[in-house]
Amino acid sequence: xxxxxxxxxxxxxxxxxxxxxxxxxxxxxxxxxxxxxxxxxxxxxxxxxxxxxxxxxxxxxxxxxxxxxxxxxxxxxxxxxxxxxxxxxxxxxxxxxxxxxx
Numbered sequence: 001x002x003x004x005x006x007x008x009x010x011x012x013x014x015x016x017x018x019x020x021x022x023x024x025x026x027x028x029x030x031x032x033x034x035x036x037x038x039x040x041x042x043x044x045x046x047x048x049x050x051x052x053x054x055x056x057x058x059x060x061x062x063x064x065x066x067x068x069x070x071x072x073x074x075x076x077x078x079x080x081x082x083x084x085x086x087x088x089x090x091x092x093x094x095x096x097x098x099x100x101x102x
Contacts, residue, residue, distance in 0.1 A: 005030060005081075018044045018082065028083040039071040039080055047085035049093070052077035057098045 005028045008014045014031055021027075023046045031039065033052075041048055044067050052061045052074040061074045064085050074080075081099055093099065 004028070008032075018046075018048065023084040025084055028081055031080045031082065033077050033080055036073045038073045039065070039082070041065045041067050041069050041071075044068075048082045049085045051081045051093045051099060053079050053081065053099055057100050059093055059095050059097050059099060062093055062095060 004024070004026050006013075007030045008017065009032065017029060017031070018041070039050060046067060048065045050063050050065055050071060051059050053059055054076050055078050057079075060077055063071060065071050081093075
């Protein structure tokens with residue numbers, strides 16, 4: 001999916017997310033989620049692709065989140081992968097696939 005994948009575990013890392021970052025097409029961020037947690041793109045200047053995954057890495061839901069929006073919570077999701085929308089030519093993540101970080 002991306003040549004540079006980062007796990008955002010700390011409160012500070014999660015808070016920063018894509019804020020103050022350039023839209024890097026080689027970067028994907030993995031954000032651990034709690035039940036019912038929602039993501040947002042408030043303060044982010046570009047759209048994001050998001051894939052919500054369960055504990056096994058299976059993709060439960062995908063969406064494109066425009067800037068300054070709030071995404072819905074996804075039942076069963078324990079991690080969300082985010083990357084810059086439209087910048088990964090030929091890469092499509094589908095519901096039912098498994099994502100992993102090597």
